Amino acid sequence: MRSVGILGAGRIGSAIIRALKSCTPSLEVYASGRSEETLSRALRFGAKVSRDNAYVVRNSDLVIVSVKPYHFLDVYNQVPIDFWSGKLVVSVMAGVRLETLSRVLQGAKVFRAMPNINTLVSRSATAIATNNNNSEDRSLIEGVFRCFGSVYWVPEEYLDIWTSLVGSGPAFMAEIIDGLVLGAVSSGMTRDIAYKATLDMIEG
Template sequence: MASNQGIGDSQIKDKISNTMVGFLGGGRMAQAMAKGFISSGLVRARNIIVSDKNEEMLDQLESIGVRTTMDNREVVSNSDLIVVAVKPHIVQPVLREVHQVVSPDKQLFVSIAAGVTIKSMEEDLPEGTRVVRVMPNVPALVQAGATVMSPGTHAVSDDAELVQELLKTIGICEEGPESLLDAVTGVSGSGPAYAFAAIESLADGGVKMGLPRSLAIKLAAQTLLGAAKMVLDTGKHPGELKDEVCSPGGTTICAMHTLEKQGFRGTLIDAVEAATLKARELGAKSANK
């Protein structure tokens, strides 16, 4: 990251509210982020412009008040901060398409594409373009996202602060080296899917044991939410919290024994590894394009 003096908190908030935010690709993540930014009150819907090739996506986006277009160049020409939110294999063609309308001194590119490296982004954009690579997740939609960001070679500290502050409107945002982002994809980028499957399975268990489906889903979801909040609020190790709820000879330790016999922890570790390796594979492809 290039060096630059940081700016104050209220100045960053002012800067965010005056920033025109563009999205290249208006799918699930772009919609989650755009809705999160708007709900935070810091970004006005009219300051967001989104492009997509899919008319259905554009209709969904128009319903939240943002400007839409099918022209990626129009997004870049009208934005200060451009979120690259297309699938990883589409990043290179899209950046080549917009290359001519990029102003490296004025614009900042924020890529959310899994596995696409800062180096390959910088190579596909005009020399000196400021790039920040981030890995968000879909709970951004309800301002409970988890994002890690890594500034590129030409990004200055103001860029990192701006992106971090913007992403904090949709959850937590930590800064880390790019080398960690594939593992971040494995834990939090793909993680909501594991949590949704866990909620569904817990609810299935409840239904099997006689609970109405809607009550079972509500209980399962609130239980994951509550347990997660306890980990974050108390700062205690999750193993310690687990021990505290396993009373000797009780129901919970019997359930834990069943989970251990079925390889619960090993399965989750394998899942994180599989997603990380897939992100790494996508990154290697983008580096050898």
């Protein structure tokens, strides 16, 4: 595989770009976005950027769909249907099922993946589901997502649970950390020591 395309280089999309370029510098990464800020960030992380989703799909061996679910049909309508044929496509959109992806993206080899914000530090726990039993395709997809953390192959019905557990988990942990630090500070410890000690405790 020589190239990966990111449709929607927002927070998760741009984190994926940065992780992929860090993991495999020679990999060509193409990215689309709706705003100048999004495109500038993707460019800074090493992607070739465009507002043209068809350009990204046409030039990519693997396409990661990272737009909001309600923008999905807008993106689909901008790409000629034959561009999807035989393409490896991974959706990181919540709630859009494999059945829907297969019906809309006719001829594509579709996967769903649920990474989390820990992708930013290459420590994501990503669940992947697919109806594709081709071992070569699965190995390639797993290799891409291992660039930014661990990978779990799961049945599709697990993904909604995964979103609650792993997707929202970092926010809950951040609240717990803030509470512990605040308690220590209110008892007289400096914030710097309290914060570092709490992180060491959790990491351990």
